[in-house]
Amino acid sequence: VLLHVSTAYCNCNVKYIDEKVYEPPLAPHKLLDACEWMDGDVLNTLTPKMIGNRPNTYTYTKAIAEYLLYQNKEELPVVIFRPSIVGASWNEPVPGWVDNYNGPTGLLAAIGNGLLRVMKGDFYGTSDIIPVDIASNMMIAVAWDNVVYKSDELKVYHCTTGQMNKFTWGQMERMSHECFMKNPVNTVARIPNPRFTKSYVWHEVCVLFDHVLPAYLMDMMMWVSGKRPIFVKIQDKLRKAVGSLDYFTQNEWVFSNKNLDDLLNKMTPEDRKTFNFNVKSIHWPTYMESYCLGIKRFVLREELSELSKARQTLKRLQRINFAVNVFLFIAVWRLLINRVAVARTLWNFLLGWAIRIFKRMPKVAKSS
Template sequence: MSSKVVCMPDPPTIGASAKLKRQQQHQKQNCLNNNSSHPLPNGINGSNNSSTATYTSTATNTMSEEIASLSSHAPGVASFYRNKTLLLTGVTGFMGKVLLEKLLRSCPGIRRVYALVRPKKGQTPQERMETILSSKLYSKLREAMPDLRSRIVPVVGDILEPRLGLSEQDEAMIVADTNIVFHSAATVKFDEELKLSVQMNVIGVRRMVQLARKMEHLQAFIHVSTAYANCDKESVKEMVYEPPLHPNKLIDAVEWMDADAIQALTSKLIGSRPNTYTYTKALAEYLLVEESKGLPVAIVRPSIVGASWSEPVPGWVDNLNGPTGLLVAIGKGLLFIMHGDSYCTADVIPVDTATNAMIAVAWYTAIDKPKDVLIYNVTSGQINRFTWGAMAEHLRENFIHYPCHNMARVPNPRFTLSMFWRDLMWFIHQMMPAYIFDLSLRVMGKKPMFVKIQDRLSKAVTTLEFFTSNEWTFHNDNIFLLLNRMSEEDKRTFCFDPRSIDWKKYMLNYCLGVKEFVLKEDISQLPAARIALQRLQRIGTLLKVLSGVVIWRLLVKRVPMFHSLWNLLLGWVQFLFTKLPSLARSS
């Protein structure tokens, strides 16, 4: 099935829509105008002199020299994208949706976007794109850009297929037309089988590079990796690290070994990394740098991508990946304890912050043509630190004030460093209530479900506990050098400075976004949810009192020391009661 390009005149210039202009001006206020009041971390003073940084990557000195030599007349970000044609992979994913919306809303001069989409669940790529464009995420853009759908050309393709599954006609169309490539398609499942992870995350990158080499007008190729690709190191610089096994050797093994054999070797291959996702992302970076020589390539490494900070809707999120799944479980009263360090950094980056960085990186890569492949750690931990303990406090407060519908119990999340205590509390606070709830469902003739939910939740939580229990230092030299390169207007329009994030406000919007966009809850039902929460709080208090009484009675009966203590207390109470009348008369 081929996609046909409808001939159309070039879109109007940046000032095409008065509505869009007003929206852009409003959007610019979402980033703080006083970023300069926040000190730069690690000795970075914000100047173009990279010698003031306490650390440098292999490309930092090169980049600082290039910035110094740039002409002050370089076009702004939106102006650069005018009349450009883009190719996006992963556009149906979380980041891809936000990236496409931001590109077209803030760079309305873009000529065309090719979206590589595979058919899924009986839907054609065109139908899948229509579902996305009809969502609330695109409501502002639909109003401001009436010709939105004509700018986007869905192309049938799949990174798992040879030649990306492109027809000859579609490949010729993309090769002749594309200026900028954003490659974010990947499997993001932490526990994905290694064979599939290699096919998508490593071989998929090779196929994208092979396509890019054919492009006649390519100006930038932006690959989306993860800051945790090198999570086996405590300090992660903006450089590509050599893996213990060359990607080609693993690719060769994947081609002839069956899935069971590869699965048996997985733990030995990934080593100290926690999962196949981070491992294959590291391999993909190394392969990309090795095979893309001569191409204008850059790598963007976001950390833990969460809901949007401000654009286009605060708190927007549409999946259960990463921290969002935890928020849902906590909000519903299903998750109470995790193994983790409350004082460790929760290196969350809002999805709109990450996509703004991607857009700016493509602009810089095309304008300046750096000699090296530059890597950008899009992280928040060393710039605007936020801890897991602070997150737990914000979640508890937010879900008490804005409770979810049909909660099982009162939200009360916490972290512990003790695996013994974690397992004990998991059994007491999560498994025991799950068995009780399932028993009540059986009595009512309904199908039990809570134990199965807890089993699935345990697997999901276990995959995340590596990140809640460890600390990393991510270096951000290139991020700050890129910020220094941008005009003040571009810094506001394409804000990716983590110093602009108010974490308390962000977590409130995140919780509200989970309720609205993930759980599909109606805000009008909030009073009923609050009444239900109060009922659960009263029941919880009653159960605690009853539990305390039962435990105390058992201790008094079974343990002589507690029996003696109880008699002593009763004796004192009796003594006080006998003395009270005489004390009252004397007063």
């Protein structure tokens, strides 16, 4: 059997995605013929029209590849496997194993460093993450199913969690914050504080005050101390990387999982245990803690024995953050008192009220 690994988002221009191959607007052979004689500039000009309301060429070419296989299904024993957003492992080889920055791993690493603090996204929207070992186990079972139970039709399998064990971007925000506050990374630059918002205006305001200005301030401190400024460049790269995910964090889809259910029912209890891909078994708080620790161990190459040192660094950042906030509050308040009559009147009222309360406290204490 020829098992083709696609993506659950290859037909993201449709909100309800069934386990079938969708016909693309342009036939694969016509697209291939056009690529033979068109130069790069012409293709770049025509790309937005060709992909239509899909967000990028990746999802479009995945759909094209699926249809090309569908057209040749009589000659090839093809089966299509569509995972959603592949993340760290749930159990195998160890919980939290991951070896790249793809998908949510890059987001979580930036959150752990404190460099990514605001993202466009639906707080209540589905974050359809699938652990890599769950996807791998299901791929093996899918191949077995199509050898033992042959079918004349080309079968498509969705490997997704959204309809069977929902996990939201808001849960990711909260759980990643809790995990990285409990187990910070050694390279933490700011206090982890991720936030998802659907408001364009609020997002841009937060990016300015929580990403851009602090990056320039930290670079200025690096320059003064004789080190090479890096934070502005990091923020530029981070914004481009996160921007490519905006479409997926602000929208959600319904994926049919009928073939997944049927496959589980065909397997023996022993096989279901050995090749576990039952997404209902995932406990998201446990998974996210393992994921964040896995990023620390396997991606950032940090030793867990250094956690105490990382926690001390985070506490120092918390003290600095508190001191800066107090300084800014006093500076702004002093400016308002000196420039705005209403603020000055309010300050005098509050100060007078506080003085009267303190004067009455000894009398209250004596009477009691």
